[in-house]
Amino acid sequence: xxxxxxxxxxxxxxxxxxxxxxxxxxxxxxxxxxxxxxxxxxxxxxxxxxxxxxxxxxxxxxxxxxxxxxxxxxxxxxxxxxxxxxxxxxxxxxxxxxxxxxxxxxxxxxxxxxxxxxxxxxxxxxxxxxxxxxxxxxxxxxxxxxxxxxxxxxxxxxxxxxxxxxxxxxxxxxxxxxxxxxxxxxxxxxxxxxxxxxxxxxxxxxxxxxxxxxxxxxxxxxxxxxxxxxxxxxxxxxxxxxxxxxxxxxxxxxxxxxxxxxxxxxxxxxxxxxxxxxxxxxxxxxxxxxxxxxxxxxxxxxxxxxxxxxxxxxxxxxxxxxxxxxxxxxxxxxxxxxxxxxxxxxxxxxxxxxxxxxxxxxxxxxx
Ligand SMILES: CC(C)(COP(=O)(O)OP(=O)(O)OC[C@H]1O[C@@H](n2cnc3c(N)ncnc32)[C@H](O)[C@@H]1OP(=O)(O)O)[C@@H](O)C(=O)NCCC(=O)NCCS
Numbered sequence: 001x002x003x004x005x006x007x008x009x010x011x012x013x014x015x016x017x018x019x020x021x022x023x024x025x026x027x028x029x030x031x032x033x034x035x036x037x038x039x040x041x042x043x044x045x046x047x048x049x050x051x052x053x054x055x056x057x058x059x060x061x062x063x064x065x066x067x068x069x070x071x072x073x074x075x076x077x078x079x080x081x082x083x084x085x086x087x088x089x090x091x092x093x094x095x096x097x098x099x100x101x102x103x104x105x106x107x108x109x110x111x112x113x114x115x116x117x118x119x120x121x122x123x124x125x126x127x128x129x130x131x132x133x134x135x136x137x138x139x140x141x142x143x144x145x146x147x148x149x150x151x152x153x154x155x156x157x158x159x160x161x162x163x164x165x166x167x168x169x170x171x172x173x174x175x176x177x178x179x180x181x182x183x184x185x186x187x188x189x190x191x192x193x194x195x196x197x198x199x200x201x202x203x204x205x206x207x208x209x210x211x212x213x214x215x216x217x218x219x220x221x222x223x224x225x226x227x228x229x230x231x232x233x234x235x236x237x238x239x240x241x242x243x244x245x246x247x248x249x250x251x252x253x254x255x256x257x258x259x260x261x262x263x264x265x266x267x268x269x270x271x272x273x274x275x276x277x278x279x280x281x282x283x284x285x286x287x288x289x290x291x292x293x294x295x296x297x298x299x300x301x302x303x304x305x306x307x308x309x310x311x312x313x314x315x316x317x318x319x320x321x322x323x324x325x326x327x328x329x330x331x332x333x334x335x336x337x338x339x340x341x342x343x344x345x346x347x348x349x350x351x352x353x354x355x356x357x358x359x360x361x362x363x364x365x366x367x
Contacts, residue, residue, distance in 0.1 A: 004124035005175035005327040008069060008166030010062025011294040012055045013044040013159075013281065020156070027152040034156045035279075039257025043159025043282030046142045053085050053094040055162035056140030059290070060099060061338040063136065067166035068334040071099040071341050074166075075132040077106040078123060080115030080139045080286040082315070083146055084108055087197065095138060100345025104136070112191070113253050113314025115139060115286040116163070117179065117322050120310070123167045124176035130169075138164045139286030146193055148213035157255070158214070159282035163290020174325040177307075178240035180232050181320040187224060190217045191315035221317075225259045228319040230266030233311050236321035244269065246307055247323070249296065253312030254278035254288035263311070275301065285314065297326075304328040 019042045020031035034040055046055065056079060064071065077099075079092035092106035111118040116139040123135035140162035149155050167176070195211035196202045202212060229252060237244055250273055252260050257278060264271050275292045284291060289310050296302045306326045313319035 002128055002130055002169050002171065003173055003175045004127035004167050005170050005172070005330065006165050006324060007168045007327065007329050008063035008065070008067025009164065009290065009294050009297060010059045010066060011161065011163040011287070011291045012058035012062070013161040013291070014046045014050050014055070016045045016047050017042050018045045023156055026149055027155060029152045029156060037256075037258070038157060039279055040156065040282045041279045044161055045144045046160040050142065050160075051085055052081050052083050052140040052142045052162070053091050053098070055142070055160065056091065056095050056138040056164065057098045059140065059162040059164040060095060060136055060138055061342070063164040063166045064099075065336050065338055067168065067329055068336050069134055069166050069168070070334075070336055071101040071345065072103055073134050074099070074101045074104040074136050076123070076126065076135045077101060077104050078109050078119040078135065078137050079106070080109045080111065080119040080137070081141060082110070082112050082115065082285045083141045083143050091140065092138070097349050098345055100341060100348045101136070102348065111314065111318045112316055113255065113283070113285045113288065114181075114312045114316070114318040114320045115314070116289050117310055117312050117320040118181055118318070120165060120167065120176060121179035121181060121320070121322055124179070127167055127169045133169045135167045136164060137167065138162065139290050141285045141287050143214070143285055146212070146214050148210055151213070153218055154214050154216050157283045159284050161281055161284040161287040161291055163287045163294060165290060168330060170330060172327075174327050177242075177323045177325060178236050179320065179322040180235045180239060182228070182232065182318070184317045187220070187317040188315075190220045190224070190317065191215075222256065222259065224317055225255065225313045226262040228313055229259065229263035229311055232319055232321035233263070233267060233309050236309060236311070236323050240323040242307065242323065247309055248306040249273060249275055249302060249308045251275045251289055251292050251296070251308055251310045253314070254281065254292060255283045288312070302326055
């Protein structure tokens with residue numbers, strides 16, 4: 001029997017902080033309103049030169065360092081993102097190149113804010129089936145680039161950041177124990193970036209109408225989220241053959257403190273069993289759960305042997321929950337120094353481009 005363990009974790013956020021006081025100068029809102037209705041006090045915003053891929057790569061290096069995994073040992077990279085670098089190629093491929101993960105397949109997974117849970121489940125399934133040994137899952141976002149900074153309904157909520165897990169095969173019981181994934185596309189229009197895809201290709205008109213920004217029916221999304229968070233948690237815990245009392249921590253998607261409080265009431269659990277950091281980062285979509293996990297591991301709240309529920313929801317509509325036993329790095333560990341591999345990855349990428357250039361010349365002469 002093979003188990004899929006989370007053996008590495010890392011996160012990265014931009015330096016720039018946007019506070020509620022800053023937002024008061026941009027739209028008709030107030031710190032008091034934002035804190036009361038969402039719990040958010042500040043969020044991080046990507047600077048020039050930062051993007052979903054650069055944040056994802058930073059988080060990935062940290063996760064590889066913790067796991068003691070070399071880039072060439074990664075079999076697959078899944079990047080869950082709602083703010084990819086491009087429609088294509090996949091952000092995961094850009095991350096693959098920057099890591100020099102020479103043996104890895106790479107693809108993006110689009111399940112909005114539930115994407116990290118979907119991706120960890122896919123990674124765990126591939127490992128448990130015996131097909132793959134080491135999978136890197138990244139949740140990376142620069143939602144600030146899709147935000148209409150004149151729309152007070154949405155601009156107060158979102159932030160930028162990235163988180164990453166390394167999952168590895170082991171014969172030792174533990175790791176990802178169960179998962180529940182769900183979707184309801186009848187609510188697709190409740191949270192959407194309407195233009196820029198094949199349905200509404202980007203035109204001057206779509207840009208003028210702001211259709212390349214996030215559009216959201218906040219009240220409906222709120223109602224949906226409060227309905228699914230608790231029930232998905234219960235289902236995933238039951239599927240793992242456990243009881244809520246066997247679970248140490250619930251790590252919810254960090255969208256709104258009121259949604260988390262509603263889930264706590266539904267599950268009859270005190271709020272201190274939930275890991276919450278949304279007051280400092282806002283809703284970072286696919287990055288929110290790994291960001292919360294990383295902080296809780298760093299400050300010692302999450303300990304090896306703890307059972308966690310990761311639970312989230314998002315556009316689609318999608319939602320899901322996953323139960324995992326926190327293992328920490330595998331016993332056999334190597335020291336991996338990202339600096340050296342970063343240099344090698346840069347050189348490798350340059351040499352491949354050069355090789356393609358010369359191949360092109362030779363091909364041109366033959367043709
Ligand atoms: C967006 C959200 C915080 C709004 O809170 P709410 O309590 O539902 O507020 P409402 O939408 O009922 O709006 C109440 C009033 O505040 C106003 N308002 C909205 N945003 C405001 C802001 N930033 N500052 C001040 N007032 C605001 C509204 O215009 C509305 O005014 P009206 O009654 O005159 O129309 C909340 O609905 C929410 O978090 N929804 C889920 C969003 C989410 O999680 N999305 C991501 C999913 S992954």
